[in-house]
Amino acid sequence: MTQVNPAVGLGLPSSTFMNPADVTDAVLGGNVLGVVNYTTEPTDPGIENGALTIGLHMAHTADEAFAEVWITDRPVETGVVREVAYAHDGEYLIVAGRIPQAGRYTEATRAAYCTALELMDGLGYKNCFRMWNFVADINGDNADGLEVYRDFCRGRAEAFELFHFGDQEVPSATGIGALGGGISFYFLVSRSAAPTSVENSKQVSAYHYPQQYGPRPPKFARATYLAETHTDRSGGQIYVSGTASIRGHETLHEGDLVKQVELSLDNIAHLISRDNLAAHEIERRTGLSDLDNIKVYVRHREDIPVVRRMCSEYFSPAARTxxxxxxxxxxxxxxxxxxxxx
Ligand code: 3EB
Incomplete structure (x- = not known):
């Protein structure tokens, strides 16, 4: 009998940004694992036409909305468990959850994360390589006067602890504000594709941030390198976490937009540079012009034109942004x- 190596030929994940109007039933019924709608209202995660869907309240108007569509060429199985929905194709799993708006988030975050982590384990998908978290009123105070982001970070850290998820294993992530909907999240997980966590030598690892930033540190890697096998140290993808104007653990250039954009871009450029990757035994030399599927989060609407002008000098004009x-x-x-x- 011929033994087929399950790690060969399954390919790496692929996603695109689409106009929401183009995400028809026909598209959903085709080669889609999941659709993440960055849109004008929050929607609970669920299953539509055999694919996972979730709506994130991230757009002020319909013309800002877009859909991030995760593609597959294999049959998809789906399900819903409590507040979490999932879809998987034998190699990749997408899990999404939503925690309703509340005065406190630690416990509900821990519970929802535990539901998702349990599902991953149960379905046999062990390698979580990317997480996104969207937090309404992220800088507001919770019912106890703790910043909502810090409240979320505590619940996440507790869930990871319960699952013995070590700091070296945490994936790349985004933790960002949302316009409503409590806290929504989605995770990408592989069965055989191998993730390697990448840190930035110019930044303190987020999981080592000191207590001044909250009772429990944010648990994420600066980037995740994902290859079909552990021995492939050059042909993988790099998932870059949300990256900001932080050096060491400190926020730099408060109130200076141009300098914050420059430092954020410099942080990414260094993170994915040959030298920084080599420290993680990865032999890729990449730069800002290699990035795709880019999201740029801007606090003040009036700053967007300047940010766009600066980013367009570095990003490929062909990059989805x-x-x-x-x-x-x-x-x-x-x-x-x-x-x-x-
Ligand atoms: C930072 O470097 C900026 O809490 O999951 C970036 C990426 C940030 C992910 C998260 C937070 C998160 O600390 C903030």
Missing amino acids: AYLNVDVCRSGLLVEIEGIVP
Whole structure:
């Protein structure tokens, strides 16, 4: 009998940004794992036409809305467990959840994250390589006077602890403001594709931030390198976390938009540079012009033209790029940028 290596030929994940009007039943019924709608209202995660869907309240008007569509060429299985929906194709799993608006978030975040982590384990998808978190009123105070983002971070840290999810294993992530909907999240997980966490030598690892930023630190990696096998150290993708104007652990250039954009871009450029990747035994040399599936989060709407002009000098004109006007997790931050090197 021929043994087929399950890690070969399953390919790496692929997503695109679409006009929501183009995400028809025919598209959903085709080769789609999940559709993440960055749109004008929050919608609970669910299953539509055999694909996962979730609506994030990230657009002020319909013309700002877009759909991030995760593609597959394999049959998809789906389900819903409590507040979490999932879809998987034998190699990749997308899990999404939503926690309703509330005065406190630690416990509900821990519970929803535990539901998602349990599902991953149960379905046999062990390698979580990317997480996104969208937090309404992110800089507001909760019922106890704790900043909502810090409240969320505590619940996330507790869930990871319960699942013995070590700091070296946490995936790249985004933690960003939303216009409503409580806290929504989605995770990407692989069965055999191998993730490697990448840190930025110019930044303190987020999971080592000191207590001044909250009772429990944010748990994420600066980037995740994802390859078909652990031995492939050059052909993988790089998932870049939300990246801001932070050096060491400190917010730099408070109130200076241009300098914050420059430092955010410089942080990404260094993160994905040959030297920084080599420290993680990855032999890729990439730059800002290699980024795709870019999201640029801008706190003040009036800043978007300047941010767009600066980013367009560095990003490929062919790169999918979305600009979103939402709050950022530290009140002094004006901008945050994420992307994927395919
Ligand atoms: C930072 O570097 C900026 O809490 O999941 C970036 C990416 C940020 C992810 C998260 C937060 C998160 O600390 C904020």
